[in-house]
Amino acid sequence: MIIGVPLPHNYQSMRHLILILFLAIGLTAFPDRPALVFITLGQSNADGSAFPDKDEDARLRAWYESEDNPHLAKMWYHACYVQNLETNAVGDKARIVADAPHDKKDAESGWMNLWFRNENRLGRTAMNMIHSCGTWSTGEGIWTAQGRRGMEPQLGILLQEALPGVPVYFLKLGASGSHISAWANPQDDRNWTFFKDKIFKPAMQSLRDEGLIPVICGIWWMQGCADAHRDSSYYRNSLETLVRRLNTELGSPCPPVFIGHIVKPGEQADAPDTSVQFGQGVRDAQDAVAAEYDNVEIINTALCSHQYEKGFGGHLHIDHKGQNQIAYMLSPLVISSWKQQTSHMHLDP
Numbered sequence: 168m169i170i171g172v173p174l175p176h177n178y179q180s181m182r183h184l185i186l187i188l189f190l191a192i193g194l195t196a197f198p199d200r201p202a203l204v205f206i207t208l209g210q211s212n213a214d215g216s217a218f219p220d221k222d223e224d225a226r227l228r229a230w231y232e233s234e235d236n237p238h239l240a241k242m243w244y245h246a247c248y249v250q251n252l253e254t255n256a257v258g259d260k261a262r263i264v265a266d267a268p269h270d271k272k273d274a275e276s277g278w279m280n281l282w283f284r285n286e287n288r289l290g291r292t293a294m295n296m297i298h299s300c301g302t303w304s305t306g307e308g309i310w311t312a313q314g315r316r317g318m319e320p321q322l323g324i325l326l327q328e329a330l331p332g333v334p335v336y337f338l339k340l341g342a343s344g345s346h347i348s349a350w351a352n353p354q355d356d357r358n359w360t361f362f363k364d365k366i367f368k369p370a371m372q373s374l375r376d377e378g379l380i381p382v383i384c385g386i387w388w389m390q391g392c393a394d395a396h397r398d399s400s401y402y403r404n405s406l407e408t409l410v411r412r413l414n415t416e417l418g419s420p421c422p423p424v425f426i427g428h429i430v431k432p433g434e435q436a437d438a439p440d441t442s443v444q445f446g447q448g449v450r451d452a453q454d455a456v457a458a459e460y461d462n463v464e465i466i467n468t469a470l471c472s473h474q475y476e477k478g479f480g481g482h483l484h485i486d487h488k489g490q491n492q493i494a495y496m497l498s499p500l501v502i503s504s505w506k507q508q509t510s511h512m513h514l515d516p
Contacts, residue, residue, distance in 0.1 A: 201509050202379040203326065204371075205501060206386040207319065207339040208350065208362065210262075212427065212485055213389035214341020215317020216297050218474055219284075220487035227283035227320050240281035240323035240335040243370040244292050246272040247361070248301035249342050256354040259346040262393070263357045264296070266365070273303040276369065281337060283320040285312055293320055294339045316487045317341075318387075321494035322501070329502050336374065336381070338366055346393045351408040359412065367417065380512075383419040384504040385497060389427035389468075391453070392483070395446030403452035410460055421462040423504050425497060426453050434469045435482070441473045443481035466496055 207213055230236060246267035255261045274287040282291035285304035293316070296302045300312040319337050326335045340362045342349065349358040374381045388409070394402055414421045428450060435441040457463045471489035473482040485493070 200379050201382045201512055202334040202336055202374055203330065203501070203505050204336050204338065204374075204381045204383045205319075205322065205326075206367075206383065207317070207337070207341065208386065209341055209388050209390035209427075210345045210393060211297060211341065211343035212392075212429070213387060214297060214339070214343065215293075215295050215315055215319075215490055216343065216484040217316040217487040217490045219314065219316055223316070223487045223491060224283060227324070230324055231281075231283055231320070235328075237327055237331070238280060239333065240327055240337070241278040242281050242292050242294050242319065242337045242339065243277070243366055243373075244274060244279045244287060244294055244302065245276045245365050246274065246287075246301060246303050247296065247340075247365070249296065249299050249345075251299070255348065257346075257348045257352055259348050259355065259393075261349060261355060261357075262342050262345040263349055264340060264342050264361045267301050267303060271301060271303055273305050276365075278336070278370075278373065281320060281323045281335075284316065293317055294337075296341055296343075298343045316490060318490040318494040318497075321491040322498060325494060325498035326501060329498065330505060333505070334379065336370070338362075338370055340366055344393050345390070347390060347402060347405040347409065350390070351405040351412070359409075363416065371418070381419075382505065382508050383417060383422035384508065385501040386413055386422055386424045387427065387493075387497065388424060389429070391429045391446060391449035392442065392444035394449055395444050397446070397448060399448035399451045399455075402446075402449050403455050406452055406456045407459070410456060410463060414460075414462070421460075423500065424460070424463045425466050425500065426457060426463060427466045427468050427493065428453065430469050430471075430473070435471075435473060438473045438475070438482040441482035443479055443483050464500070466493070468493065 247264050250263050250265045252261040280291040285292045287304045294302050295312045295315045295317055297315040302312055342358055348355045371381050413424055429445055430441045431445040433439050457465045471485050471492045474484055474486035475482050
C-alpha cells in the first residue's frame with residue numbers, strides 16, 4: 168500500500184503509479200507559494216547615501232537581533248562597484264556598475280539575510296553601493312560600502328510585521344551619479360543590463376527553483392540629480408522607456424512603480440537649500456509619466472530629513488532617519504499590492 172491506497176495488481180506503468188500518488192496525497196498539498204519581491208533602482212538617494220545615525224542603527228539592530236525577527240527577509244547579493252567612464256554616445260559621463268575585482272569579492276552571489284548594514288562574510292547584507300564603493304563589507308577607503316545606509320532594512324521590518332509568514336525578497340542596484348541613459352537608453356543601458364542579467368534573472372530563477380512564485384509588489388526609483396541640466400522632454404522620453412521595460416521585461420504585468428521626487432530648494436523646512444542638484448524639468452517629466460501610467464505613483468520626499476555634506480555644498484542626500492521615513496511611506500502601498508495580487512492564491516502560512 169502507498170499512503171493507504173492499495174497498489175494495482177499490474178502497476179508496471181509508472182504513469183499509473185504517479186497518478187495514484189497524486190490522488191492519495193491530494194493536489195491541495197501543493198498550494199501556491201507566493202513570495203513578495205521588492206526592487207530598488209536609481210542613483211545615490213535610491214541606493215541610500217545616508218550617514219549612519221547611532222540611534223537608528225541601535226533601533227534597527229535591536230529588532231534584527233530580537234525574537235521578533237522571523238528571518239523571512241532576504242537581499243540578493245552580487246559583489247559589484249561603480250566605474251567612471253568617458254562621455255558616452257548620448258553625451259553623459261557614464262557611471263556604470265561592474266563586477267567586483269576578484270581580490271575584492273567577499274562573498275558569492277546569492278540570497279543573504281536582510282540586515283541593517285553590510286556584513287557579507289556573515290551572510291547578512293543591506294547591499295549598499297555608494298559613489299565608487301562596492302557592495303562588499305571589507306576593505307578600506309572606496310573599497311567598502313559599510314559606511315552608508317538605505318531604507319530596505321526598515322521596510323523589511325514593516326513588511327514582516329504586517330505580513331506574518333510571508334517571505335520577502337529584495338533586489339537592489341544603485342549607482343550614485345548615474346544618468347537615466349544608463350538605465351533606459353539602448354546606446355548606454357549598461358546598468359539596466361547589469362541589473363537584469365546579474366541580479367534579477369538569477370534571483371528569480373533561485374526563487375522558482377525553491378518552488379516559490381515571485382510577486383513583484385513594488386519598484387522604487389529615485390534618480391534625477393545627474394540629469395538636472397536636461398530638458399523635460401528628454402527625461403520624460405527616457406523615463407517612459409524605463410517604465411515600459413519595467414512593465415514588459417520583468418515577467419510581471421505592470422508592477423507598481425514608485426518614483427521619489429527629488430526635493431527642490433525651499434521645500435524642506437529644516438534644510439531650505441535641499442536639493443543642490445534639483446532640476447524642475449526632471450520633476451515635471453516624472454509627474455507627466457505618473458499621470459500617463461496607471462501603475463506609476465509619485466512619492467513626495469519633501470518631509471524626509473536630509474544631511475549636510477560639505478563636499479556638495481549643501482543638503483543633497485536623505486539622511487538615515489529620512490531613508491526610514493521613505494520605508495514608512497512605501498510599506499502600506501507594497502502591502503496593498505501584495506494583498507491585491509495574491510487575493511486569488513492559496514496562501515500557505
